[in-house]
Amino acid sequence: MHQTPPEQHEITELLAKWSGGNQTALDELYPLVYEELRRLARSYMKREPKGHTLQTTALINEAYVRMVDQKNVRWQNRNHFFAISAQMMRRILVDHARRYLHKKRGGGAIKVSLDEAMIVAAERSEEVLMLDEALNNLARMDQRRCQVVELRYFAGLNNQEIGDVLHISENTVMRDWNLARAWLYRQLGG
Amino acid sequence: MSLERWQEVSGIFKLAIELEGEAREAYLAKACAHDESMRDEVSRLISSHEKASADNFIGTPPYAEPNSSDAEGRRLAIGQHLGRYQVTEHLGTGGMGEVYLATDSSLDRLVALKILSGDLAHDKRRMQRFQQEGRMVSSLNQPNILTIFEFGEIDSLHFLATEYVDGKTLRQYLREKRLRLSEVLDISLQICAALEAAHEARIVHRDIKPENVMIRHRDHIVKVLDFGLAKGTEPASVTHATDSEVATQFKTAAGIILGTVNYMSPEQAQGHRVDERTDLWSTGVVIYEMVTGQVPFSGRTNSHTIVQILENEPVPLTQAAKSPVPEELQRIVSKALTKSPDERYQSAKDLLIDLRKLRKQLDVETELKRSIAPSLTERSSTTTSNIAAEATIETAPSSQKVKIVKLGILCGVVALLVVGLWALNQRRLTPRPSNAPSPATTELALIYSVTVQKYRDNKPFDPPFQLAKEMLFESDYQIRLNISSQQSGFLYVLNEGPHEKDQPADFVVLFPSPTSNGGSALVSESQPIQIPEKSWIKFDKDKGTEKVWLVFAPNAVPQLEPIRSYASPKTRGLITDAGLRDNVQQFFRSKAAAKPSVEESVERKETRILSRNDVLVHFIDLEHQ
Numbered sequence: 001m002h003q004t005p006p007e008q009h010e011i012t013e014l015l016a017k018w019s020g021g022n023q024t025a026l027d028e029l030y031p032l033v034y035e036e037l038r039r040l041a042r043s044y045m046k047r048e049p050k051g052h053t054l055q056t057t058a059l060i061n062e063a064y065v066r067m068v069d070q071k072n073v074r075w076q077n078r079n080h081f082f083a084i085s086a087q088m089m090r091r092i093l094v095d096h097a098r099r100y101l102h103k104k105r106g107g108g109a110i111k112v113s114l115d116e117a118m119i120v121a122a123e124r125s126e127e128v129l130m131l132d133e134a135l136n137n138l139a140r141m142d143q144r145r146c147q148v149v150e151l152r153y154f155a156g157l158n159n160q161e162i163g164d165v166l167h168i169s170e171n172t173v174m175r176d177w178n179l180a181r182a183w184l185y186r187q188l189g190g
Numbered sequence: 191m192s193l194e195r196w197q198e199v200s201g202i203f204k205l206a207i208e209l210e211g212e213a214r215e216a217y218l219a220k221a222c223a224h225d226e227s228m229r230d231e232v233s234r235l236i237s238s239h240e241k242a243s244a245d246n247f248i249g250t251p252p253y254a255e256p257n258s259s260d261a262e263g264r265r266l267a268i269g270q271h272l273g274r275y276q277v278t279e280h281l282g283t284g285g286m287g288e289v290y291l292a293t294d295s296s297l298d299r300l301v302a303l304k305i306l307s308g309d310l311a312h313d314k315r316r317m318q319r320f321q322q323e324g325r326m327v328s329s330l331n332q333p334n335i336l337t338i339f340e341f342g343e344i345d346s347l348h349f350l351a352t353e354y355v356d357g358k359t360l361r362q363y364l365r366e367k368r369l370r371l372s373e374v375l376d377i378s379l380q381i382c383a384a385l386e387a388a389h390e391a392r393i394v395h396r397d398i399k400p401e402n403v404m405i406r407h408r409d410h411i412v413k414v415l416d417f418g419l420a421k422g423t424e425p426a427s428v429t430h431a432t433d434s435e436v437a438t439q440f441k442t443a444a445g446i447i448l449g450t451v452n453y454m455s456p457e458q459a460q461g462h463r464v465d466e467r468t469d470l471w472s473t474g475v476v477i478y479e480m481v482t483g484q485v486p487f488s489g490r491t492n493s494h495t496i497v498q499i500l501e502n503e504p505v506p507l508t509q510a511a512k513s514p515v516p517e518e519l520q521r522i523v524s525k526a527l528t529k530s531p532d533e534r535y536q537s538a539k540d541l542l543i544d545l546r547k548l549r550k551q552l553d554v555e556t557e558l559k560r561s562i563a564p565s566l567t568e569r570s571s572t573t574t575s576n577i578a579a580e581a582t583i584e585t586a587p588s589s590q591k592v593k594i595v596k597l598g599i600l601c602g603v604v605a606l607l608v609v610g611l612w613a614l615n616q617r618r619l620t621p622r623p624s625n626a627p628s629p630a631t632t633e634l635a636l637i638y639s640v641t642v643q644k645y646r647d648n649k650p651f652d653p654p655f656q657l658a659k660e661m662l663f664e665s666d667y668q669i670r671l672n673i674s675s676q677q678s679g680f681l682y683v684l685n686e687g688p689h690e691k692d693q694p695a696d697f698v699v700l701f702p703s704p705t706s707n708g709g710s711a712l713v714s715e716s717q718p719i720q721i722p723e724k725s726w727i728k729f730d731k732d733k734g735t736e737k738v739w740l741v742f743a744p745n746a747v748p749q750l751e752p753i754r755s756y757a758s759p760k761t762r763g764l765i766t767d768a769g770l771r772d773n774v775q776q777f778f779r780s781k782a783a784a785k786p787s788v789e790e791s792v793e794r795k796e797t798r799i800l801s802r803n804d805v806l807v808h809f810i811d812l813e814h815q
Contacts, residue, residue: 008460008461045254056251056253057491058492061491061492061493062492064493065451065459065461065492065493065496066461069460078493093252093253097252119253119254120252120253120254121252121253121254122254124252127248127252128252131248141191141193141196142196142200149248153248153251153252154251156251160490161490161491175204178204178207178239179200179203179204179235179239181239181242181247181248182203182235182236182238182239182242183235183238184242184247184248185238185239185241185242185245185247186234186235186238
């Protein structure tokens, strides 16, 4: 009697295709996931009282629940969804940080309208942009450790969840994190 | 750095940081024996690692605090006025915003003020719908639905003024203690009663969970909050809906999903259209949690939980609970937690009926266990049948002598009184969960006292005196019950003789009586009733415990109406029809667990009985020495 909305089928299917090695599917997924996360994040920022910070994992979970037909998805696909979402959260934050810094440099009054609620903390905008660049460099050498940082820093996953997504042990996640963080710290001049 | 180099560096780094001091140095020396630059590289990395750790570098996400430039972030100050409301206390932060206790100066009453957050407040359509549903559900005047007084907007601050409930949420209750089965049933029944009324008005709650259920301290009345707030969880038509619709849906959904998915029905978790039956699922989850202390479906993440909801059957209640659970409750919860809405309970009423039946059944069992014990152990040697045969009720002859009603019955015995009260349903501590009038206006009080006359050699000895309630009677005491109520109603008084556990009891009808009140069971308000009228109940010489049942109800009690035909001198009040006797016994057993409250006033020498049930039933044990 109830029909799953076509979008859920669509996204579920795209996830499956991508898991099967279809890169075009991924290209189609990115904008959908990006939009969804951005919307949720903005909504969250407008709704929550001060003192709360964004719970990214919850946000991604929510996007997943809303976008993917839970009955017809395999766990593998969920992991892929999280991996994509972490990348998308990174992009959202970087976009915000860039826009903020652009306005700031432009010398105009920094007025963030309700609609453009800031998701990234103003004082950390620089950090986000620099980290983004450094992560690009890291990815060239070491894709997995870059992902660990993405999943933890941008997507807010804990080590266990990251291990699930990347199919590695929690210990390995911890080691990867230590190494990537040390390397990034040096890159950022620390 | 080349890829191979990076691999090597990271391999050494990985092991090195798990070592300390000399061990680390020794390891590095060995691992980089022929490569100074490698050693420098790793050492710098280790040093960065230590500094990054100490700085908590990228240790927290870079997210901003939520934007709160709008009204929803504004906190009201204590003492602040908002229209006619004056804030007196901050009560907490609800799902939709801050909640305050305030005084409504125009009506001088306490209200709860809920400040609606900007998201809801700025969405005109949704706000309208919420107001409309809120008003509608509130106008049902169902005692288990929180009453909304006003939707207001002052200085762009949207708020809701509601009835203030001095109590705790069910969530707080669950944290503090494990609920008894009777409490679980009381709370569940009241939630169902609220849902039944709302569903009849075609309003679906959509977010039944312990946070949205409050229990009032004073009387344990349950109030279901936030009807209509969770509107809009239908599937988001990402591509087809207008932008504002999509935004609305996501915002609403965010409010729920970011909170908890544990109480969501399968159809709701999938974003499908939901109807009344989703609330019955959620109620099932709440009952399960009340009984076992845990929700039936949970996972590491929301998505794990949702898969559980969609695919798994919960651990049966009877296994998950720490104490025994009736099979019937297991059946009820399973039916509420059926994945397909079509196979689930179809209405709150159905669920309500099953829960009521179960409670009734448990009440009977409880009473059976409790009632039998005392009278058996103290049995006299007199047999039931002998007692019955000797029962007499003498009506007053024309002489002005004190008439004696002799219950030859038993030995010790007797007396009693009663009275009743009247009230809503079969419940003891909490009020009835249906559409019945609220207890405050319908609770009745019945007052009784006992007049005692000592006798010696069949002659009065000392003047009669009055007692507030039963006492240990000596064999030559005779007594009379004085009963009155401020309400009119039907009064029945019966004496149950001592009997063996497995034997039927004998019952003697004391009221109505052909010689009293014109033979009618209906007594007017404040009409004094004497039982027996102008006469006495006399105790037997034998020992034993007599029970006197007092029944009072606003309407005639069908189960007891047939006893009238035995209230005659001919039968001396004894119910001789075995079928009727059994029915009467059954009736008392089923009612006995719902004990009214009893207040004794020593000063006024009377006892007041209060009940919220539909029939007040009280018994007095009279032990005769």
